[in-house]
Amino acid sequence: MTYTIKEVAAKVNLSIYTLRFYDKQGLLPFVARNAAGYREFTVGDLNLLKTICCLKNTGMKIKDIRKYIDYVMAGPASVKQRRELLLKHRQEVVAQQKKIEQNLAEVDYKINMYTAPxxxxxxxxxxxxxxxxxxxxxxxxxxxxxxx
Amino acid sequence: MTYTIKEVAAKVNLSIYTLRFYDKQGLLPFVARNAAGYREFTVGDLNLLKTICCLKNTGMKIKDIRKYIDYVMAGPASVKQRRELLLKHRQEVVAQQKKIEQNLAEVDYKINMYTAPxxxxxxxxxxxxxxxxxxxxxxxxxxxxxxx
DNA sequence: CCTTGCCCTAGAGTAATGTCTAGGGTTTAA
DNA sequence: TTAAACCCTAGACATTACTCTAGGGCAAGG
The missing domain is CATH 4.10.910 (30s ribosomal protein s13; domain 2)
Incomplete structure (x- = not known):
């Protein structure tokens, strides 16, 4: 069983436009086409796409996601590079989370001020x-x- | 004592370009000009600018920051609206933080896989x-x- | 067969947030 | 008094990430 682009869009909560855009950007080199040129997503493709969404949802740039996908397509030999890329990303995300937390504390201070009698x-x-x-x-x- | 745009840029870690851009976007209506048309930032201006940076650093859109500044310029009567705006923003930030945390957990799963022997x-x-x-x-x- | 609803590509358009350039005035210190 | 280092505006350019349009092919039901 395979999925059409419309079905996949619904499953991962992206628009069809965005999926095609991602493909154009080299994020979906693993998706096959049928005789008519239509994309056919397998379950495995969907899994990888979900990983792409995780990276995107944590703020990774498309360029870096492409790098990760390139590593994936290169097979098991790229495990070390994949790990390094994800670790570096992880650090950036954690740093960003911390920064937001600190700035939010300042916002909370204002909210408290505005809430006081x-x-x-x-x-x-x-x-x-x-x-x-x-x-x-x-x-x-x-x-x-x-x-x- | 007042600060030039260059000094302020250094203090809040924004470029001079960005400060002028913010002014163009209506975020700095409180900054005065001297006879030559140069911006003169007071300490009070700097405080408000720091609040702007907090909002920006927590991901608030410029349009909403402007709304907040408009409230500030409207004086004490807008306390309720300011509070509502900040509270809504706070909720969005917390939700976003949670989403990122969840997605990062998936990334961590991958990192662990890549780290295993x-x-x-x-x-x-x-x-x-x-x-x-x-x-x-x-x-x-x-x-x-x-x-x- | 034909209509409806999908699918495709190429490429234009949009939105947000800067970043920089051109052209010109100001301030400061040698 | 003049050169270096500032400041200004208007507006062009850049980047990221979509979003949509035009033009056309394919598939399934009536």
């Missing part, structure tokens, strides 16, 4: 400071319309 | 299965060059 007072204070900062430097006040 | 054997097996899948469906074998 005295939020409007804090914000007024913030603006007052910003305005004082402008005035002290003889600069126009961009919050002008807020002055009563 | 019998990695080449596993990979050979994988390919054998993929080929059998192709043959069973009367499709050409894309791993042909690997056959000895």
């Amino acid at each position: 005295d939020a409007e007072k804090s914000v007024s204070n913030e603006i007052a400071l910003a305005i004082a900062d402008k005035v002290a430097n003889h600069l126009p006040n961009p919050y002008e319309m807020l002055q009563k | 019998d990695a080449e054997k596993s990979v050979s097996n994988e390919i054998a299965l993929a080929i059998a899948d192709k043959v069973a469906n009367h499709l050409p074998n894309p791993y042909e060059m690997l056959q000895k």
Whole structure:
């Protein structure tokens, strides 16, 4: 049993356009065509495609995914290179996750401020400071319309 | 004391180009100009810019950052909207983090496979299965060059 | 047979986010 | 007072990753 591009698109939650685009980018060299030139995806193809989706979902660039697929097509001899590529990617993903976490903590700080009962007072204070900062430097006040 | 665009770029680790681009996109309406038309960043401006960077670093689109800045410029009355915007963003970030974590687990599975002492054997097996899948469906074998 | 619904390719178009160039004014320090 | 090092804008160019259109072939049911 094989799958059409439409069926595969539904299974991996990508558009048909995207699948054809990936093929054009060299990500699907393993997908066969029938006599009419239609793509026929096997179960094995679907598995590899799912791996491609994992890499894409963790933010890997198409160029690097292609490199990985090239290694896969090269057979067992490329195990070491595959491992290195994935390990490097893993490190980048973890670093990125950490960075996001840190920045999100700052956002949380703001959310807490806006959630507190005295939020409007804090914000007024913030603006007052910003305005004082402008005035002290003889600069126009961009919050002008807020002055009563 | 105020900062030039170059100094600010160094402080927040963005290029001068990007800062001007952000300004063009309406993210920096609070930055004043001197008589010559040069931007002059106050300490307060820098703080707000840092918040912009947090939002950007957590993946917020420029359009939404602008919305947030618009709220900030509207003063204390917009506290509720700011909070809602940030809370929604927070949810999206957390969901995205979770998705990445799940996909990374799949990548880790591959890394482990490639790291095991019998990695080449596993990979050979994988390919054998993929080929059998192709043959069973009367499709050409894309791993042909690997056959000895 | 013919219509409907798939499939194909090539290539144009889009969106987001910068990055850079051209042309020109400003500031600073020798 | 002039050269180096800044600053400015407008707008062209670049990159990534799709997304869609045009034009045409194939397949299955009525």
